[in-house]
Amino acid sequence: MAPRKLTEEQKGRLRVLEPALKQAAARRDYKRAKEITLSIQNLLRPTGHETRLMQAKNWLFETAMEVGELNTAIQGFIGVRQKVSARTRVYLEATSLLAICYLRQKNLQSARPFMVEALKNVGNITSEARKSEYKVSLAKRFEDEALLASIAQPSNDYLDPQQIQDEAGKIVYSKHEDEILEALGGTVPEGALDFVDQVHKESVGLLSYDEKQKLPSPAQFVERKKLGKGILAAFQSVIWHSLCDKHSDVYKMWSTNGMEAVFDKRYLTSAIVATLTGLSIGIYAIAVYITALIIKLGIEVFCTMYKPVQIMELRK
Helix, strand or coil, rough: CCCCCHHHHHHHHHHHHHHHHHHHCCCCCHHHHHHHHHHHHHCCCCCCCHHHHHHHHHHHHHHHHHHHHHHHHHHHHHHHHCCCCCCHHHHHHHHHHHHHHHHCCHHHEEEHHHHHHHHHHCCCCCHHHHHHHHHHHHHHHHHHHHHHHHHHCCCCCCCCCHHHHHHHEEEEHHHHHHHHHHHHCCCCCCHHHHHHHHHHHHHHCCCCCHHHHCCCCCCHHHHHHHHHHCCCCCCCHHHHHHHHCCCCHHHHHHHHHHHHHHCCCCHHHHHHHHHHHCCCCCEEEEEEEHHHHHHHCHHHHHHHHHHCCCCHHHCC
C-alpha cells in the first residue's frame, strides 16, 4: 500500500524534528535522540512512510553505537534491514553500520558478510563518482574501526584527567609533533595490527585499482610515526564531536573563554577519557599522547583537519 500524503502540518513538524534528530546524534545525546525518533515514528508510521521512518531509526541506532550501546544498535540495524528494500540507501547505511558494530566487538566473522554486502551493494547510488567515494570512505572507516578495536583491551590503569593533562602538558613543551606521534605509535600492543590487516584484505578485494590507491596500506604502520598518525586519524570518528561540535562543553568553553579555561576545567582531557572509556581503551599512555597531540595541534586545527564523515552524512 502506498504511503498516505502528508499534511502540511505533518511536513512542518518533520522539518523541525528531523534536523533536531541529526543535532542530537552529533552531540551523542542518545536520550534526546530516542525522544525525537519516537515523535517522528508517531507521525510517519500511521501514514505508511516506513522508509523515511527507518532513515530516522538509522540516526538513532548510530547514536546508540557511538555511546557504546552496541547490542541495542545491532538489533536496531537488523530491524531496519528487515523493514526496507535492499535497493534503498537506508538499507545500505544500516548494513554499513551493522558491520561497524561487529568490528567494534572485534568480531570479524560476523562483520564480514555485512562488509562485503555494503561494499557491493552501492547500486542505489546513481553517480559513479559518489559511488566510488562511498566505497573508499567506507573501506577507510572499516580499517579505522579495526585499529581502534585492536588497541581496546582491559586495563587496570586509572585514567585521571588531571594527571593526564599535567603529563601531556610536559610532553607538549619537551617534544615536537613527530616525536609525540612516534610515541603514540609505540603504545600499540604487539600483534594488534593483525586484525587491521585482516579487515584491510576483506575491503580491498572489493575495490577498483584506483579506489585501492586511496587507502593507506597496513604496511606503512610498521613505522611508529605513521602508526601514530593512523591512530589519531582513527580517533577522529569518535572524538571529534566531543571536542568540536558547537553544542559540546569543550567547544562552548573554548569559543567563549579560550584555551586556558578549557585546561582549568579539564574539559579536554575529560572528553578524551570519556571517549577512550566508551571504546574500552584503558591504556594510560594513549590518553596522554592523544591529549598532547591535540594540545600541540590546537583545537581549531584539529577540528578542521580531522572532521570525520558519519555514515549517515555520506548521503549529502
